[in-house]
Structures are given as structure tokens and as C-alpha cells.
Amino acid sequence: MTLIExxxxxxxxxxxxxGLISPLATLPQLYKLYFSHGxxxxxxxxxxxxxYSFIALLWTIYGLYHKNPTIWVGNGLGFLMxxxxxxxxxxxxxxxx
Amino acid sequence: MTLIExxxxxxxxxxxxxGLISPLATLPQLYKLYFSHGxxxxxxxxxxxxxYSFIALLWTIYGLYHKNPTIWVGNGLGFLMxxxxxxxxxxxxxxxx
Numbered sequence: 001m002t003l004i005e006x007x008x009x010x011x012x013x014x015x016x017x018x019g020l021i022s023p024l025a026t027l028p029q030l031y032k033l034y035f036s037h038g039x040x041x042x043x044x045x046x047x048x049x050x051x052y053s054f055i056a057l058l059w060t061i062y063g064l065y066h067k068n069p070t071i072w073v074g075n076g077l078g079f080l081m082x083x084x085x086x087x088x089x090x091x092x093x094x095x096x097x
Numbered sequence: 098m099t100l101i102e103x104x105x106x107x108x109x110x111x112x113x114x115x116g117l118i119s120p121l122a123t124l125p126q127l128y129k130l131y132f133s134h135g136x137x138x139x140x141x142x143x144x145x146x147x148x149y150s151f152i153a154l155l156w157t158i159y160g161l162y163h164k165n166p167t168i169w170v171g172n173g174l175g176f177l178m179x180x181x182x183x184x185x186x187x188x189x190x191x192x193x194x
Contacts, residue, residue, distance in 0.1 A: 040138075
């Protein structure tokens with residue numbers, strides 16, 4: 001069994017969990033923006049975080065349409081996280097690219 | 098047909114494209130880090146971008162395992178983008194959380 005096959009097989013039962021890790025991984029970035037490093041907010045791209053939010057929203061709708069929690073749970077949470085980034089950036093520095 | 102059904106159905110043929118949008122949406126953030134706003138790099142979370150890279154790598158392997166380009170193309174590109182963020186943050190400010 002190749003390495004790809006072994007990792008792919010091992011991931012199968014934890015896909016819902018995996019879908020939650022990226023949204024949760026956004027927490028340190030939110031912490032920096034809102035609490036510890038707000039004065040560096042201009043270095044964050046409003047475009048990037050807005051697009052992330054928009055795409056996560058589309059995936060959430062797609063997952064709901066297919067009644068597939070593996071898709072909509074993680075993306076729903078991701079949407080909230082990325083939207084909080086967007087709100088924080090606008091609050092700190094207004095509109096930027 | 099509900100709104101969710103209409104959007105879900107419309108997204109069906111463009112999922113591969115959708116998987117590419119989030120990685121490409123990272124370009125403005127990379128531009129700010131590398132070219133226009135490098136002095137604000139301390140506001141970027143090394144934890145967040147490292148986790149994004151790691152998760153994208155796992156999804157890439159998962160997609161390759163299932164021979165599903167819709168999964169591995171976007172995540173493979175995402176992995177490269179997020180890794181470039183990690184490299185840029187370390188280059189600008191060294192290790193941070």
C-alpha cells in the first residue's frame with residue numbers, strides 16, 4: 001500500500017472532523033485581529049477574507065442541498081469565522097484591498 | 098424550488114472551479130505580505146496559516162486517493178498558497194503564534 005493510499009484510507013472516518021479544523025484554525029488569526037495585534041490589521045486582505053466567506057457560504061448551501069453534514073457543518077462554521085475576519089478588518093482599518 | 102435547491106443545483110457543474118477560487122482568493126493576501134504591507138506581517142497568525150497548509154495537504158492526499166480532481170486540484174493549489182503565506186510570515190517576522 002502506498003503512502004497516499006494509507007493516509008487516504010485513514011482520513012475516511014474523520015472527514016467531518018477535518019472539515020472543522022480549518023475554521024477552528026482561524027481562531028488565532030481572529031485573536032490577533034481583535035485582541036493582541038489590531039494595529040497590524042492593515043496587513044490583512046479584505047478581498048481574501050471576503051472571498052473566503054463567500055465561498056464558504058456557497059459550500060454551506062451546496063452541503064445543505066445534498067443534505068451532507070460533512071460539507072455544511074465545517075463550511076457553515078468557516079463562513080462565520082471568515083465573516084468575523086471581514087467585520088474585524090473593516091472595524092480596524094475601514095475598506096482596504 | 099427553494100433558494101437552497103436552486104443555488105445547490107446551479108453549483109453542481111462548477112465545483113472544480115469553486116475549489117480553485119479560495120486558493121486564488123489568497124493572492125491579494127500574499128501580495129500584501131510580500132509586496133505592499135510586509136511591515137504588518139506580525140498581525141498574521143503563523144498558527145492559522147500553518148494549519149491551513151496542513152489541512153490542504155491532507156485533502157490533497159485524500160483527493161488523490163479517491164482520484165477525484167475536484168478535491169485535489171483546488172487543495173493542491175491551496176497548499177502551495179498557504180505554504181507561501183507561512184514562508185512569508187517567517188521571513189518577515191520569524192516565529193510568532
